[in-house]
Amino acid sequence: MTDPESAVERARQSAAARRAQGAYPEPVSTAQPEPESLVSADKLLQWALIEPDVRNVRSTRRLGAPITALKRVLLRLLSQYHDGLIAEQSRFNAHLLITVLRLQDRVEQLEQRLPREGGER
Amino acid sequence: MIVHQILSGAGLHDAITTEALMFRERFGAWGWGGGDFAARIGAGIDGEISPLTRLRAEREALLLLHHSAGAPGLTELLSLPNRKLLLYHNVTPAAWLWDHAPLVAVHCALGRAQLPELVRRVDLAAADSEFNAAELRARGARRTEVVPLLVNRDRLGPVPAGMQGGDPTRTPTVLFVGRLSPHKRQEEVIRTFSLYRRWRAPDARLLLVGDPLTVEYAEHLRLLADQLAPGAVSIESGLSDGELGDRYRAADVFLCLSQHEGFCIPVLEALHFGLPVIARPVGAIPEVAGDAALLVEDRDPAVLAELLHLAVTDLPLRAELRRRGRARLALFAPELVAARLRAAVEATASPRTRSSSTDRDVRDVVDQAS
Structure with missing residues (x-):
């Protein structure tokens, strides 16, 4: 019997033994790393420009194809309104982001100057 | 006693909604009144949970705040004179969700940001696990209680x-x-x-x-x-x-x-x-x-x-x-959990709670219940 406390160690040994015999040729870890809690500037720029994918507009009901078609027709009919809305929001997002990035650069520059100025005193 | 439960969101297969409804059954059995409210209500549970806008909290009513995501109107709720019990279920870190569901991520980020204010302004902070309680303490709670999730396993059949x-x-x-x-x-x-x-x-x-x-x-x-x-x-x-x-x-x-x-x-x-x-x-x-x-x-x-x-x-x-x-x-037997819940609610209702002497008072009540 394998007691629960030694089960993981036994699995490790078994995996190593089987790998030595040619099993499990895949990379040792396929797990993805946890996402960063702070979003990068590149990612923010990507998100700032809003580009809804019309393929995501659909009905999730059974036999929902006619409803999907109706929704997409409605979107097409309202495209002038939505295009204007998206353009205005994207413009605001992009300018806000650029302003934040400029401020970030200025803060970094100021931080770099601080020790030198401190030393001159 | 009147206990109103407030959820940030309610859904048909949502564990916290299910728990809130089970709490309500217990409250009814204990002779307590009140209603259940949510800021966002999904399809399929109409009638069981009411929109938060319908909440009219009597002065003597206690508010039980289930927290698992950003709650709109939280500031107004916290400014009510009623006694308040926070039950923290944790909030999914938004970092996992930004790429897949931006709006859900926003709710999660907001939920985490609201935690310090919640902790500061409730009369008693509780969580459904020690892991969650530790987070409450890290956000400023002086003391916390643990009320594990009330799970009705019998509903799954034999x-x-x-x-x-x-x-x-x-x-x-x-x-x-x-x-x-x-x-x-x-x-x-x-x-x-x-x-x-x-x-x-x-x-x-x-x-x-x-x-x-x-x-x-x-x-x-x-x-x-x-x-x-x-x-x-x-x-x-x-x-x-x-x-x-x-x-x-x-x-x-x-x-x-x-x-x-x-x-x-x-x-x-x-x-x-x-x-x-x-x-x-x-x-x-x-x-x-x-x-x-x-x-x-x-x-x-x-x-x-x-x-x-x-x-x-x-x-x-x-x-x-x-x-x-x-x-x-x-x-995690339902009767044990229910006893801890009742003790936490009664401790919150007690006017002595939240003073410097409350730590011992609440602990006594909860220990007796366990």
């Missing part, structure tokens, strides 16, 4: 008599139950399962049960499953309690590789059905599963695949885990 699974003639079935969401790591479950199937059990099946974060994410998981283990993976959503019970009864092992859990009801449900549980020791899982689960930190999927094989085929190991699981479940 548990099969005798030893479940481990039959060499039976197709091994691996199960995971949880929202189809990046932080639950169903991708890693599928990758691990594909190796297990390839090297240990060619006819094995994987059941993934849970409502999807988005239709697109569910589709992504289906594509991955079709690529790595074609025809061997079932992904199911919107199951009734009876159907969910059937999935547990059909399973041989429960594999949870989730990276964030404030409690994890499915682990308890798997123990209830006598399934061996393999899980990551993250969040509240170690305190919920205790020594009744195989907790594994290894990232090597070969180790996980071998552990699956062991958990399915080693009958004495299964029997020992089953025995430990029964002991573990006793700690």
Whole structure:
């Protein structure tokens, strides 16, 4: 019997033994790393420009194809309104982001100057 | 006593909504009144939960705030003169969700940002696990109580008599139950399962049960499953309690590789059905599963695949885990949880709570209830 406390160690040994015999040729870890809690500037720029994918507009009901078609027709009919809305929001997002990035650069520059100025005193 | 429950969101298969409704049954049995309200209400639960805008809190009423996501109108709620009990269920870190469901991520980020204010302005801060309570203390709570989730396991139907699974003639079935969401790591479950199937059990099946974060994410998981283990993976959503019970009864092992859990009801449900549980020791899982689960930190999927094989085929190991699981479940018996809940509510209602002497008063009440 394998007691629960030694089960993981036994699995490790078994995996190593089987790998030595040619099993499990895949990379040792396929797990993805946890996402960063702070979003990068590149990612923010990507998100700032809003580009809804019309393929995501659909009905999730059974036999929902006619409803999907109706929704997409409605979107097409309202495209002038939505295009204007998206353009205005994207413009605001992009300018806000650029302003934040400029401020970030200025803060970094100021931080770099601080020790030198401190030393001159 | 009048207790109004307030949820940030309510949904048909949502664990916190289910718990709030079970609390309401208990409150009714104790002769307490009040209503249940949510800022956002999903389809299918109309009538049971009312929109938050309808809340008219009598001065003597106590507000029980279930916190699991950003709650609009929280400032107004906290400024009400009523006594308030916070029950913190944890909030999924938004970082997992930005790419897949931006609006849900916003609610989660807001929920975490609201925590310090909540902690500061309620009369008593409680959480459904010690892991969650520790987060409350890190956000400024001077003292906390733990009221574990109230889980009605009987709703899932009968548990099969005798030893479940481990039959060499039976197709091994691996199960995971949880929202189809990046932080639950169903991708890693599928990758691990594909190796297990390839090297240990060619006819094995994987059941993934849970409502999807988005239709697109569910589709992504289906594509991955079709690529790595074609025809061997079932992904199911919107199951009734009876159907969910059937999935547990059909399973041989429960594999949870989730990276964030404030409690994890499915682990308890798997123990209830006598399934061996393999899980990551993250969040509240170690305190919920205790020594009744195989907790594994290894990232090597070969180790996980071998552990699956062991958990399915080693009958004495299964029997020992089953025995430990029964002991573990006793700690989360509904009557014990209900007693802790009642003590926490009564302590919140007590005018002495929140003064410098309340720590001992609340502890006395809760200890007596336990």
